[in-house]
Amino acid sequence: MIGTRTVYHEPTDIAAAVDLLAANSTAMVIGGGTITMPRLSDGQWHPEHLVDTTALGLDRIHVEYDGTVTIGAAVTYSKLSAAASAVPGLLGLVASGITGGPQIRNQATIGGAACYANPASDIPTALVALDARLTLHGHQGVRTVAASDFFQAPFRTSAHRAELLTGIAIPAGATANPFGYIKLKRSESSWPLAVCAARLPDPTRCTLVIGAATPTPITIDLALDPEIEHLAPEQTAAVRDHIDATIDTWWFDELGTAAYRRHIAGVAATRALDQALRRARAQGGDQ
Structure with missing residues (x-):
């Protein structure tokens, strides 16, 4: 049972999502919810606003003309595993073996795992190894951060409070x-x-x-x-x-x-x- 009175938002564009994060100091982004919902239920976290990324179109995987693979922050582990021809082999291997079984792989997102920055997690290591760059949207504009700079401490990243992770780019060289x-x-x-x-x-x-x-x-x-x-x-x-x-x-x-x-x-x-x-x-x- 969630004890905090929480307002749910489902913005349909990135700018609206960023506005919600900026306007509400206790707002929290929710992707797949596999990390957020258990902590709301057991009272560890108390956000007054939840910003759902489902309608933002961040669940796509693209291969750019130069071979760069761009993965939306809301792409699930199952989708990574299914896109074997596009996703770097290392990332596909990590996705297929993620702890928690099918129920986690079908719901948890790569962006959520990156932002949670749990030291005992697969995704931070894989992204650093692949020279990934993470794209963040905020009121000051769009910026990209190398994965090696994104993970700053246990459960802490270089993303600002009102910034939204939208995608992860992996250079072509790292995939080969x-x-x-x-x-x-x-x-x-x-x-x-x-x-x-x-x-x-x-x-x-x-x-x-x-x-x-x-x-x-x-x-x-x-x-x-x-x-x-x-x-x-x-x-x-x-x-x-x-x-x-x-x-x-x-x-x-x-x-x-x-x-x-x-x-x-x-x-x-x-x-x-x-x-x-x-x-x-x-x-x-x-x-």
């Missing part, structure tokens, strides 16, 4: 690179304890983005031997040592301590890198 993605969690229904996306921009380097185990996604660049096909034990140890030396702040909550997340982050990273190397070999064999 071999990738790996590993998520470690306690059970099928739990939030991740550690995630890692590995992307190989070229045969001599790897970009690792580690999340869920850290307050915000952390990017680590590694040099690679172009002849390497998989990680040997000593290389696995070296990658884990490098991660341990690079990251000095680890996330913790009721699901796992900082020390535990620190340990399994290295496991996720080396598995993701091995996965990316296997995909690179497969792509090479097809050429």
